[in-house]
Amino acid sequence: MKGRRIVLDHLGDREAAALLVDGQLDDFLIDADGPRPGTVYRAIADRPVKGQGGMFLKTLGGPAFLRQIKGLAPGQSIIVQVSGYAEPGKALPVTQKLLFKSRYAIVTPDAPGLNISRSIKDEQERDRLLEIAHDALEGAEVGLILRSSCANADAEEIAEDIANMVALAAEIAGDTGREMAVLAEGDGPHVLAWRDWTASAEVVTKPGGFALHGVLDALDVASGSALPVEGGAMIYIEPTRALVAVDVNTGADTSLAAGLKANLACARALPRALRVRGLGGQIVLDVAPMPKKDRRAFETALRQAFRSDDTETALVGWTPLGHYELQRKRARIPLSEVMR
Structure with a gap:
C-alpha cells in the first residue's frame, strides 16, 4: 500500500501507535510502565552525589536524578520535567529546563x-x-x-x-506548593502521534487495527535481531546492557563492492530500525569490510539518513578497530522490554 497510515490501537493493555509508510512500519510508540517523558513533577531534593555534580530527588513517580544542582539543598522543593525513560534499576532522568x-x-x-x-x-x-x-x-x-x-x-x-x-x-x-506532586502528565502514544506525525496520513482508530494492517507482523520481525536490507544484505541489531551492537553482513554478494553496498544499505535503514525498536544510548556499528577511501561515502549516507530523524543522535566516528560509534538519546522505551 502506498502512502502514510497512522494506526492507533493497544498492545495488550498498553496504548500504542504505529506509523506505516508505503506499507512498511516506519515508527512505533508504546506506553511504558514508568512515568512518561514530559511529565512535570514538584520534587523534593534528597541527597547529592559527590563527584557527579548531581542530586537524587524524591517524586511521586519514584526516585529521580538531576544534574547541575547549584544552590539546591536537601529538603528543598523543585519543579522538574522527565526528560527520558529510566534504564532498569536507575533513577528517572529529569531536567529543570521545562519545555x-x-x-x-x-x-x-x-x-x-x-x-x-x-x-x-x-x-x-x-x-x-x-x-x-x-x-x-x-x-x-x-x-x-x-x-x-x-x-x-x-x-x-x-x-x-x-x-x-x-x-x-x-x-x-x-x-x-511544597509537597511532592504531579503538575502535568506527559503525552501518551496517541497524543504523540497527533503531535509529531503531522504529514498527511490516513488515521485508523478502530480496535484491532494492528492485526488488520500488519503491524503485529512487523513487530514480530522487529523483536528479532536480524533485519534484511536492500541488495540482499543483512544487519543484526543486538542490545546489550552496555551498548547496542549492529553487525553488517553482505549476504550472498561476493563482489568487490559488496562491503560498501551493504554498509550504505545499513546507513539508510538504521534510523528506522532504531526508532521502531526504541533503542538509544551507545550504538556500535561493526561495518562490513570496505576500503578506507569509501568511509566518507558511508558517513555521508549515515548523516543524510539521520537528518530526518527527530531523536537526538550524535555521529561520533570511527574507532581504532574500524567500528563506527553513535550516541543516541534514550527517548523511547525499548521494544524488547514491552514484548516479553
Whole structure:
C-alpha cells in the first residue's frame, strides 16, 4: 500500500501507535510502565552525589536524578520535567529546563525569544506566522518555537495551540506548593502521534487495527535481531546492557563492492530500525569490510539518513578497530522490554 497510515490501537493493555509508510512500519510508540517523558513533577531534593555534580530527588513517580544542582539543598522543593525513560534499576532522568511541546508550538519558559522552524523558508509564510505568534503570546514572557507543521496550517488552530501551551507554562510557573506532586502528565502514544506525525496520513482508530494492517507482523520481525536490507544484505541489531551492537553482513554478494553496498544499505535503514525498536544510548556499528577511501561515502549516507530523524543522535566516528560509534538519546522505551 502506498502512502502514510497512522494506526492507533493497544498492545495488550498498553496504548500504542504505529506509523506505516508505503506499507512498511516506519515508527512505533508504546506506553511504558514508568512515568512518561514530559511529565512535570514538584520534587523534593534528597541527597547529592559527590563527584557527579548531581542530586537524587524524591517524586511521586519514584526516585529521580538531576544534574547541575547549584544552590539546591536537601529538603528543598523543585519543579522538574522527565526528560527520558529510566534504564532498569536507575533513577528517572529529569531536567529543570521545562519545555511544553504540542503540534504547532514549543514553549520554553527559560529560553525567551521567538523562532520559526528553518524548514519554513517562504518569507510571506514566516511573516504570517510571526503575526499569529505575537497576537497569541499577548506579552507573555516565554520563549516560543513554531514547528514545521505550522506551514500553511489554519491560523486559529496555531493560535489556540500557542495559547494552551503558554497557559500551561504559566500555571506551572506560578506553583507555590511544597509537597511532592504531579503538575502535568506527559503525552501518551496517541497524543504523540497527533503531535509529531503531522504529514498527511490516513488515521485508523478502530480496535484491532494492528492485526488488520500488519503491524503485529512487523513487530514480530522487529523483536528479532536480524533485519534484511536492500541488495540482499543483512544487519543484526543486538542490545546489550552496555551498548547496542549492529553487525553488517553482505549476504550472498561476493563482489568487490559488496562491503560498501551493504554498509550504505545499513546507513539508510538504521534510523528506522532504531526508532521502531526504541533503542538509544551507545550504538556500535561493526561495518562490513570496505576500503578506507569509501568511509566518507558511508558517513555521508549515515548523516543524510539521520537528518530526518527527530531523536537526538550524535555521529561520533570511527574507532581504532574500524567500528563506527553513535550516541543516541534514550527517548523511547525499548521494544524488547514491552514484548516479553
